Amino acid sequence: MLSNTGLLRRPPRPLTAFQRQCLHSFRNPRPRPAVLTASNRGRRHTSSDSGEDETGHINTASNEGILFFDNLFPLKLAWLTRLPYIDAGTIVSAYKKGRSPGIALSDPTDMIRRALPDNLPITIQAVLPRVREGGAYVKFSHDGGITTEELEGTVKAYLKGQPIKPWFNPFRRVRAFLVKGKPWIEDLYRLPSTRVKVEFLPTSPEASAAELTQETLYSLFRRYGTILEMISQPSDSKITPRYAYIDYSRMRFSTMAKNCMHGFVLVAEQGGGKTGTLLKIQYEPKAKTRWIRDWIASHPRIVLPIVAALIAAASVAVFDPIRTWMIRLHITHELHLDQNQYYLWLRRQLTRGYDYLRFKPKRNEDTSLNVIWEDRHTQMEQLQTWMSESVDTFIVVQGPRGAGKKQLVEQALEDKQYRLTIDCKRIQEARGDTKTINAAAAEVGYRPVFSWLNSWSSMIDLAAMGTIGTKTGLSETVENQLVKIWTNTSSALRSIALTQRQKEDRDANLGDDEWLEAHPEARPVVIIDNFLHKTIEGNTDMVYDKLAEWGAHLTTRNIAHVIFLTTDVSFSKSLSKALPDRAFRQIALGDCSPEVAKKVVLHHLNADAVTPEGEQKITPSQLRSDLDELDSVIQVLGGRLTDLEFLARRIQAGESPGSAVKQIIEQSASEILKMYLLDTDRSWSPQQAWVLIRELAANEELKYNELLLDDMFSKNGEQVLQNLEQAELITISSANGRPNKIKPGKPVYLSAFQYLSEDDVLRSRLDLSIMSQLAAxxxxxxxxxEEELQRLAQLPGTPAEVKPRIKYLLAKAAASQDKIVKFEAKMGQLKKTLAEKY
Known part of the structure; x- marks a missing residue:
């Protein structure tokens, strides 16, 4: 019975005497010369990459043959030949120049010399490198005593016994095969591939070619390497010449097959047909399978949400720690020069020397606001006390614009090292989603910001809705972006608070939350300025709702103290949504008393009245004789800090107090005229604003409910009054939780109202407009x-039941007619005034 080994292995062929002699020399090699010479190899020529004499072929005689050696050049260098001034000869020359004792087998010529036995009876005629295919042709001549097949077997046995491995591919040895066909040596840019296309051509024009079977092809091409697949041309295909594809497992195998078998003629005895079949071989670019890309393109509903999740995860893992760190730097000012002690010392020295050179006395810090702090000492102490309490510190400081809310908080928290101020006005006045996100990020130092990605992702979502019918989830709303900014800020504030924790503390064993609750002095302070600041366009409640929720989160988690600064008296409606079960602390600021207002102005005037030695000199207020007017002027101007500072600057410029106040009143009147009376694109009419101005100028304050009975406020009167209060034309005070009085928005506005009422042309024009509306x-x-009376008149007999209604309608029409007569009389007078005056 035959064994499996006998079935699979062919019996070895007997060696010829020549091969036995060569193998004997392999086992006992002799020293070889360093290079090929004419004495030991015969004459050798190196040809170009396009064949002998640029013909594209290698001509051989009966006693000549060609061997192809592969693995002499890296296949990855084929792209270099596309560069200008670089061809195969340039690369070969570079390899030769790279020969050195430290670089083993760097010269292809040296590798060919080593690949041939010393006693091989051949003479090398030419070497043709094939850089793109990683090998070289070696043309040789021999005597008639041996065949080229015996020489091939000898070289292959020699390379198997003594393998040569180049430096760029140390795991694969150099191989050699006899070229059986007539190779076409071209220098076209055709890169090798693992697939070769074998075309079956006739040996002469009048003959026909046979289509080789896969078994025949396998017997011809398997010797050059492992074949993965063989694909024959479909039988119903009309393409000629007929062909077949052969897929090799490695590119080196396909290059060897192409260079050795191109131009091979398969005779009739071997299955080539009656006249034989000529094989033409070329590389066929193999279409790469893109199943991953195809699957992604075919399943966007699955892939796009996964991509969105991965992007979000990457953003959280990579950018969120960076953003939290940047927010922390923004709060702690660690990289700011104004916090560096060396920079501050140098600036003090330079400033001092500059003042000495100019003979300028050292100027003390502005102490004019100290009077305000003394007057508001109680509110400052209350605020400092709340900062030291461990309960929720949700504080609201409310007051009109210019009342000094921000200055009060900064003065009270002067000793607090870590403070974060967020100006809602900058966020609200930013137009568009991108600018809103950028403004919010800038307030807390949130970087990097990729707000422009939101626009691109929105466009992607829009395209996805039109193609797959669902959103990708890549885009985020402004609300979600703001939540991310506040969340990162919370993390930064928490880490800043915990940095003050020491291991030596008594309560070092407490958890983070317990330690923050026990140490309110370590929490940073978040100041939210201009809370509930309204803009003209759009609904802005979303930003304030998120800020209120974020502030509630900071206080309930004991991360930071939160202080809201607002001019809106109805702030409780917005903040109660965030903390419905908590009572928040409140400080209400108003205008200064006349005594404090006078001291503020005098302190501004006397700010520079100190000599370099600190001795008092005669103050500017003592040199002015017109400051007696200050008491009466302040009664007109009021105690608003911004107005007082403006007055002090005008007096310092040389104006008298009376003249300065007159200029302030005229400027305020111009602002009122422009903002409230001439601009018609508002939520109120100029006639409604003029009614308020006219009545307040005469009465100083109005009853809220009485004003609503006025014909100009009969429709949406309360909403108009709220809008005018928000625009700071008026101030509405409350009693027992309901509005009861209306006053001017600023003390100086009362004088401005009176100033505008004295303008006969303006008063006549606006009163005429009001009379026209009332008459209409x-x-x-x-x-x-009249229309109702006509309907009643059509009833038969005038029933007694409708007679009271008729009398009511007649009386009402008569009353309206009397009013029209009065209106027209007044309108006549107003028109006469407008015609006579400019």
């Missing part, structure tokens, strides 16, 4: 009464 309203009333 009464005409509408009379018209509706």
């Amino acid at each position: 309203k009464e005409n509408t009333t009379i018209q509706s009464c």
Whole structure:
């Protein structure tokens, strides 16, 4: 019975005497010369990369043959030949120049010399390198005593016994095969591939070629390397010549097969047909399978959400720690020069020397606000006390614009090292989603910000809705972006608070949350300025709702103290949504008293009245004789800090107090005229604003409910009053939780209202407009009464039940007519005034 080994292995062929002699020399090699010479190899020529004499072929005689050696050049260098001034010869020359004792087998010529036995009876005629295919042709001549097949077997046995491995591919040895066909040596840019296309051509034009079977192809091409697949041309294909594809496992195998078998003629005895079949071989670029890309393109509903999740995870893992660190730097000012002691010392020295050179006395810090702090000492102490309490510190400082809310908080928290101020006005006045996100990020130092990605992701979502019918989830709303900014800020504030924790503390064993609750002095302070600041366009409640929720989170988690600064008296509506079960602390600031206001102005005037030695000199207020007017002027101007500072600067410029106040009143009147009376694109009409200005100029304050009975406020009167209060034209005070009085928005506005009321042309123009509206309203009333009377007159016999209604309508129409007569009389007078005056 035959064994499996006998079935799979062919019996070895007997060696010829020549091969036995060569193998004997392999086992006992002799020293070889360093290079090929004419004495030991015969004459050798190196040809170009396009064949002998640029013909594209290698001509051989009956006693000549060609061997192809592979693995002499890296296949990855084929792209270099596309560069200008670089060809195969340049690369070969570079390899030769790279020969050195430290670089083993760097010269292809040296590798060919080593690949041939010493006693091989051949003469090398030419060497043709094939850089793109990683090998070289070696043309040789021999005597008639041996065949080229015997020489091939000898060289292959020699390379197997003594393998040669180049430096760029140390795991694969150099191989050699006899070229059986007639190779076409071209220098076209055709890169090797693992797939070769074998075309079956006739040996002469009048003959026909046979289509080789896969078994025949396998027997011809398997010797050059492992074949993965063989694909024959479909039988119904009309393409000629007929062909077949052969896929090798390695590119080196396909290059060897192409260079050795191109131009091979398969005779009839071997299955080549009657006249034989000529094999033409070329590389066929193998289409790469892109199943991953195809699957991604075919399943966007699965892939796009996964991509969005990965992007979000990468953002959280990579950018969020950076952003938290940047926010922390923004709060602690660790990289700011104004916090560096060496920089501050140098600046003091330079400033001092500059003052000495100019003979300028050292100027003390502005102490004019000290009077305000003394007057508001109680509020400052209360604020400092709340900062040291461990309970929720949700504080609101409310007051009109210019009352010094921010200055009060900064003065009270002067000793607090870590403070973060967020100006809501900058966020609200930013137009567009991108600018809103950038503004919010800038307030807390949130960097990097990729707000422009939001626009691109929105476009992607829009395209996805039109193609797959669902959103990708890549885009985020402004609300989500703001939540991310506040969340990172919370992390930074928490880490800043915990940095003050020491291992030597008594309560070092407490958890982070317990330690923050026990140490309120370590929490940073977050100041939210201009809270509930309204802009003209759009709904802005979303930003304030998120800020209120974030502030509630900071206080309930004991991360930071939160202080809201607002001018809106209805702030409780917005903040109660965030903390519905908590009572927040409140400090209400108003205008200064006349005594404090006078001291503020005098301190501004006397700010520089100190000599370099600190001795007092005669103050500017003592040199002015017109400051007696200050008491009466302040009664007109009021105690608003911004107005007082403006007055002090005008007096310092040389104006008298009376003249300065007159200029302030005129400027305020111009602002009122422009903002409230001439601009018609508002939520109120100029006639409604003028009614308020006219009545407040005469009465100083109005009853809230009485004003709502006025014909100009009969429709949406309360909403108009709220809008005018938000625009700071008026101030509405409350009693028992309901509005009861209306006052000017600023003390100086009362004088400005009176100033505008004294303008006969302006008063006549606006009163005429009001009279016209009222007259039109009464005409509408009379018209509706007449229409109803006509309907009642159509009833048969005038029933007794409708007679009271008829009398009511007649009386109402008569009253409206009397009003129209009065209105027209007044309108005549107003028109006469407008015609006579400019």
